[in-house]
Amino acid sequence: MSGPIISARKLGRVFKVPHNGRNQNLHAVSELDLELMPGRTLGVVGESGCGKTTLNRMLLLLDTPTEGQVLFKGQDCATLSPEARREFRRAVQPVFQNPFSSLDPRMRVGQIIAEPLSTIPGMSRQDISRRVGEVLEAVGLRPDDARRFPNEFSGGQRQRIAIARAIASKPQVLMLDEPVSSQDISIRAQILNVLKDLQAEYGLGCVFISHDLATVRFMADDVIVMYLGRVIERGTAASICTMPAHPYTKALLAANLPPDPDAPRPELPPQGEIPSPLNPPSGCTYHTRCPLRFDRCDRERPVNYPAPHGGTVACHLFDPDLGR
Amino acid sequence: MTVSETLPLLDIRSLSVRLGAGPGSPALIESIDLKFRAGETLGLVGESGSGKTTLGMALLRLLPPLLNRGLSGQMLYQGEDIAQMDQAGLTRIRGGEISMILQDPMASLNPIFTIGNQLKEGLRLHATQNGSLEERAIAALESVRIPSPKARLHNHPHQMSGGMRQRVVGAISLTRAPRLLIADEPTTSLDVTIQYQFLELLKDLQKRASMAMLFITHDFGVVAKMCDRVAVMYAGQIVEQGPVREIFRHPKHWYTSALLDSVPTLDQALDRLPTISGSPPAVAARPQGCRFHPRCPNARAKCLETPPIAEIAPAHDVRCWFPLDGKRGAA
Numbered sequence: 001m002s003g004p005i006i007s008a009r010k011l012g013r014v015f016k017v018p019h020n021g022r023n024q025n026l027h028a029v030s031e032l033d034l035e036l037m038p039g040r041t042l043g044v045v046g047e048s049g050c051g052k053t054t055l056n057r058m059l060l061l062l063d064t065p066t067e068g069q070v071l072f073k074g075q076d077c078a079t080l081s082p083e084a085r086r087e088f089r090r091a092v093q094p095v096f097q098n099p100f101s102s103l104d105p106r107m108r109v110g111q112i113i114a115e116p117l118s119t120i121p122g123m124s125r126q127d128i129s130r131r132v133g134e135v136l137e138a139v140g141l142r143p144d145d146a147r148r149f150p151n152e153f154s155g156g157q158r159q160r161i162a163i164a165r166a167i168a169s170k171p172q173v174l175m176l177d178e179p180v181s182s183q184d185i186s187i188r189a190q191i192l193n194v195l196k197d198l199q200a201e202y203g204l205g206c207v208f209i210s211h212d213l214a215t216v217r218f219m220a221d222d223v224i225v226m227y228l229g230r231v232i233e234r235g236t237a238a239s240i241c242t243m244p245a246h247p248y249t250k251a252l253l254a255a256n257l258p259p260d261p262d263a264p265r266p267e268l269p270p271q272g273e274i275p276s277p278l279n280p281p282s283g284c285t286y287h288t289r290c291p292l293r294f295d296r297c298d299r300e301r302p303v304n305y306p307a308p309h310g311g312t313v314a315c316h317l318f319d320p321d322l323g324r
Numbered sequence: 325m326t327v328s329e330t331l332p333l334l335d336i337r338s339l340s341v342r343l344g345a346g347p348g349s350p351a352l353i354e355s356i357d358l359k360f361r362a363g364e365t366l367g368l369v370g371e372s373g374s375g376k377t378t379l380g381m382a383l384l385r386l387l388p389p390l391l392n393r394g395l396s397g398q399m400l401y402q403g404e405d406i407a408q409m410d411q412a413g414l415t416r417i418r419g420g421e422i423s424m425i426l427q428d429p430m431a432s433l434n435p436i437f438t439i440g441n442q443l444k445e446g447l448r449l450h451a452t453q454n455g456s457l458e459e460r461a462i463a464a465l466e467s468v469r470i471p472s473p474k475a476r477l478h479n480h481p482h483q484m485s486g487g488m489r490q491r492v493v494g495a496i497s498l499t500r501a502p503r504l505l506i507a508d509e510p511t512t513s514l515d516v517t518i519q520y521q522f523l524e525l526l527k528d529l530q531k532r533a534s535m536a537m538l539f540i541t542h543d544f545g546v547v548a549k550m551c552d553r554v555a556v557m558y559a560g561q562i563v564e565q566g567p568v569r570e571i572f573r574h575p576k577h578w579y580t581s582a583l584l585d586s587v588p589t590l591d592q593a594l595d596r597l598p599t600i601s602g603s604p605p606a607v608a609a610r611p612q613g614c615r616f617h618p619r620c621p622n623a624r625a626k627c628l629e630t631p632p633i634a635e636i637a638p639a640h641d642v643r644c645w646f647p648l649d650g651k652r653g654a655a
Contacts, residue, residue: 047515154603184371184604185542189586189597196596211516218588218597241590255520257545259587261568269524270517273485 003074004035005172005205006059006092012067013054019278026278028054030229032068038172041199041206043220043237045213045252049277051229052209056177059207060094061085086119093166097178099158103150109136109161110146116169135164138201139194156187160194167198173205174198180215192218213256217241225249228277228285231304235311245313247290268292284316292317332359333503333536334383334422335400339407341378341387342394343607349394350607352378353560356397357633360504365530365537367547367568369583370557371604376540379557380506383538384422385414419446423502427509429489433481439465439492440477446499464495468525487518491525501533508540523549544587548572553639556580559605559615562633566640576636576647579616614644622646 011032016023029051036042046052057063058070061077070077072088080088093116096102103112113132117123123131133143139160150158159179166174176195180188196219199206208219216223216237223240225233225248233246244250247268254266272289275281281288287297296316305320307313316322339356342349353375360366370376381387383399385406399406406417426432434442443461455463458477465473468491481489490510497505507526511519527550530537539550547554547568555565556577564577575581585598602619605611611618617627626645633643 047517156603185544186371186583186586186600187603189588189599190601192588193596193599214588214590217590218594238593251517253590255516256590257520257543257549258589258591259544259548259572259584261548261572263548270520273487273518274515 004037007035007071008032010068011065014066027229036205038205039203041208041220043216043223044209045216046226050226056209060175090169091171092173093171094175095162095166095179098182099162102162105150109148113165113168135168139164156183159191175207177209228280233313235309239309243309245307246315247292248286333362334360337398339397341382341391344390345393351560360536362536363534364552365539365550367551367554368540369547373604374557375560376557377508380508380540384418420500422504423497424506425493425497425510427512429493432493435481438478443496446496464499468495487514504536506538559610563643570640576642577644578620578622581648
């Protein structure tokens with residue numbers, strides 16, 4: 001297969017929210033394009049309110065876009081046949097942030113992991129229990145653990161169970177929404193390694209959503225940086241982390257505190273508050289916080305210009321016609 | 325009243341907190357020795373359940389009754405023992421001498437009162453300063469860089485962003501000019517760019533007031549930015565403490581070193597992260613001897629005996645029979 005497994009075209013989601021006594025439009029995600037190639041990991045980085053969770057829900061077909069399309073192997077997901085939709089559900093599996101709420105406390109671990117397998121026709125009970133044992137071992141637990149309940153496991157082990165469930169149906173894509181944020185530091189590294197091993201072993205495509213650029217650098221091949229519902233920069237993980245172009249990406253990098261007491265002070269430290277997505281600033285939505293803003297920034301929304309690192313950046317400073 | 329230069333601001337000696345008064349009750353924290361000098365920042369790092377919050381709460385005697393009965397050891401604040409203090413003494417200390425900022429500003433602020441109301445509550449107790457309550461509340465908000473502070477006094481907490489709420493909590497805890505601020509994961513609920521600004525603000529306020537700070541966190545990046553010294557906690561004990569550069573460059577405890585290595589960083593692309601096997605033990609299931617030995621790559625028979633905490637380099641203590649030698653990452 002040569003094309004992307006999942007792609008998004010001009011994807012948008014508008015919520016109607018009551019505000020000051022009337023309904024207002026909240027643009028959670030706007031004009032978002034992305035492509036996920038088989039076996040690649042796409043990192044999605046941004047802070048609260050940037051739309052990364054809404055994006056995740058739309059890519060999982062748990063929420064319906066109000067604009068644009070999600071495509072599964074080139075087919076518009078809005079028009080998938082019931083059969084194709086079932087294939088999508090097997091092929092694309094989620095892992096959520098908090099394994100205390102994503103695992104049903106009344107189900108045994110074996111049942112939790114076997115649940116997605118029930119959608120696969122022709123699997124016998126023996127096949128299912130063998131598969132449950134396999135995936136438990138793949139995430140570093142024991143096949144016997146299938147008989148136990150989630151409350152018998154620590155937070156890190158629970159997240160391994162959630163990952164085991166996600167890979168049980170041999171998916172092609174994992175959608176990972178902040179999968180280590182609720183974990184202790186000594187556990188984070190374990191979970192990230194498990195995910196990376198599985199990715200390599202099964203050739204999984206992953207969407208890895210996180211607010212932490214260092215974690216994304218470790219996990220992802222390509223990165224999109226989101227701010228107030230829009231992609232403001234895209235490129236390879238290495239290029240975004242070593243030669244960021246957008247002032248917001250620079251601020252995010254500056255805010256990432258390295259474990260080094262002699263780290264140099266950042267060139268562009270972050271300033272200002274994240275504006276309300278209900279009332280986003282005009283022009284470039286980052287202009288209210290941008291130390292490099294100029295007269296054009298509050299009037300005109302920047303398009304995606306080519307960035308020096310080979311990706312794209314939505315910032316007027318990179319307009320090739322600037323200053324002509 | 326001047327404090328002698330040699331006397332530490334706060335001297336914690338073999339502090340333990342047990343689940344009840346019995347000597348056999350399981351200990352949440354055990355034999356903690358720590359000293360604070362005026363104006364310095366001490367980082368207290370550890371994973372969940374290591375006892376760092378219990379230690380912070382013990383310093384203000386805010387433990388629940390069961391744990392309060394299980395408190396032993398000394399906490400000498402300018403020579404007075406907080407562990408033995410009566411209610412009047414504690415009222416004087418709390419907020420006035422030692423103050424606190426907690427993780428979740430929404431839980432520290434009362435949702436049904438305006439922030440002006442909550443600021444003035446603290447100011448009223450502190451009757452020595454000049455100026456009306458209103459003026460002083462506005463000045464307090466200005467000091468934490470809240471824009472249009474006069475209008476903001478009439479806001480309720482839900483009308484502010486998370487970063488702003490945490491700054492209001494900061495303003496409240498600093499109204500009585502404490503000598504020591506306990507900050508328990510104050511930025512964990514904030515976005516990264518907001519966290520950065522809040523840390524800068526805290527540092528600035530601290531410098532101006534020459535206030536000491538106990539910074540409780542699980543994030544080594546925050547420690548590197550904020551702290552002069554670090555104490556690493558594991559399963560209720562301090563396993564290593566020393567100057568921040570020493571700890572980051574030459575960690576002596578295997579836990580500290582492994583924990584530092586397991587954090588992904590921006591400047592290196594690794595295939596795998598070094599990990600620590602297993603997970604931290606629950607309070608009732610803490611192992612004998614060195615608490616870390618079941619997870620330690622260097623554990624030997626001797627590790628079944630409890631190691632003492634010993635000075636290994638100037639002002640650098642470690643609790644390990646076989647401490648690491650050499651520089652981190654040099655191998």
